[in-house]
Amino acid sequence: xxxxxxxxxxxxxxxxxxxxxxxxxxxxxxxxxxxxxxxxxxxxxxxxxxxxxxxxxxxxxxxxxxxxxxxxxxxxxxxxxxxxxxxxxxxxxxxxxxxxxxxxxxxxxxxxxxxxxxxxxxxxxxxxxxxxxxxxxxxxxxxxxxxxxxxxxxxxxxxxxxxxxxxxxxxxxxxxxxxxxxxxxxxxxxxxxxxxxxxxxxxxxxxxxxxxxxxxxxxxxxxxxxxxxxxxxxxxxxxxxxxxxxxxxxxxxxxxxxxxxxxxxxxxxxxxxxxxxxxxxxxxxxxxxxxxxxxxxxxxxxxxxxxxxxxxxxxxxxxxxxxxxxxxxxxxxxxxxxxxxxxxxxxxxxxxxxxxxxxxxxxxxxxxxxxxxxxxxxxxxxxxxxxxxxxxxxxxxxxxxxxxxxxxxx
Numbered sequence: 001x002x003x004x005x006x007x008x009x010x011x012x013x014x015x016x017x018x019x020x021x022x023x024x025x026x027x028x029x030x031x032x033x034x035x036x037x038x039x040x041x042x043x044x045x046x047x048x049x050x051x052x053x054x055x056x057x058x059x060x061x062x063x064x065x066x067x068x069x070x071x072x073x074x075x076x077x078x079x080x081x082x083x084x085x086x087x088x089x090x091x092x093x094x095x096x097x098x099x100x101x102x103x104x105x106x107x108x109x110x111x112x113x114x115x116x117x118x119x120x121x122x123x124x125x126x127x128x129x130x131x132x133x134x135x136x137x138x139x140x141x142x143x144x145x146x147x148x149x150x151x152x153x154x155x156x157x158x159x160x161x162x163x164x165x166x167x168x169x170x171x172x173x174x175x176x177x178x179x180x181x182x183x184x185x186x187x188x189x190x191x192x193x194x195x196x197x198x199x200x201x202x203x204x205x206x207x208x209x210x211x212x213x214x215x216x217x218x219x220x221x222x223x224x225x226x227x228x229x230x231x232x233x234x235x236x237x238x239x240x241x242x243x244x245x246x247x248x249x250x251x252x253x254x255x256x257x258x259x260x261x262x263x264x265x266x267x268x269x270x271x272x273x274x275x276x277x278x279x280x281x282x283x284x285x286x287x288x289x290x291x292x293x294x295x296x297x298x299x300x301x302x303x304x305x306x307x308x309x310x311x312x313x314x315x316x317x318x319x320x321x322x323x324x325x326x327x328x329x330x331x332x333x334x335x336x337x338x339x340x341x342x343x344x345x346x347x348x349x350x351x352x353x354x355x356x357x358x359x360x361x362x363x364x365x366x367x368x369x370x371x372x373x374x375x376x377x378x379x380x381x382x383x384x385x386x387x388x389x390x391x392x393x394x395x396x397x398x399x400x401x402x403x404x405x406x407x408x409x410x
Contacts, residue, residue: 047192056203058258070251071228082255085331092328098313109299111380120380126298128366146170297332
């Protein structure tokens, strides 16, 4: 077997096998076989991330939240600030993804960027946050969609939405999503293309319609400098109870709630349209947005800690690589804290932000499971090629665990 140092030039020749080039060869260099079909083009992959961000649904559904937590000025400048730091996170993730283009995303990256003795634990924690975060966001999105359909059905009809009917619609939405993602990947790529144009044209159309049809427009001072504090359930908001700065900090979450899921392509998530609801599904979405940034944070942080272990891919930031990675980790740490802060005053069982409870449950479960059992058998991502060359059965956990133990010894 012969390989060159650059991914684009790699050619692997096996006896009796055709040469393997490009991305498949780059995976082989890292010890992995290409197992998933690559049916999505660049445009279709972009459609996945663009659709799950879904600005056209994220912004309108969060207007009430934005107007309550800071008002127009925080809504406008919050988008500028959040977009800037989210771009830094995206750049840091892109650099890691370019170096390690595996379908598992953060789960694989965490293992690859850790020391061998810590790889399994890093991928274990990252995988649990990623998995349960996706379960939570699917639940939240689907239930919001069911509520939207129920409400839309009342227009011009005698339909009366009930809890039972909404749950039925909810089940149908989940079933349709499951069927398409399981059996209709070929259909899914066309839906992604439609979604890209739907979001692009729809967003521009809404902006033009509002500017053209609004009966009057606010002054620049109102848009860029007015501050509103509606966080007080009893009339006393956080600007009085604590500080206006606190309201500004929680107000920027309007933008961050929407700018989630941009790593969907890297993590193979095929979700069409992120409908963010500030209603009954709020706790589900809050947990997702809380867990979502933590998933890329772990591999990016490992890339900073073990900088000597990081091997650049085709896309890299040069001298800005390390500073951008540090800024990305710092932002994720900051915004993760903001996600668990209480948003309404006073804080009680009805107004408590339960995201911290959900995150605590995941941490307790994943850490407890690791200490009691998983550390004895979980090996992290399996490097199939090296294992098969050694005659190891990669489907046998005991054989793989023995292989990992030997690697740690040497």
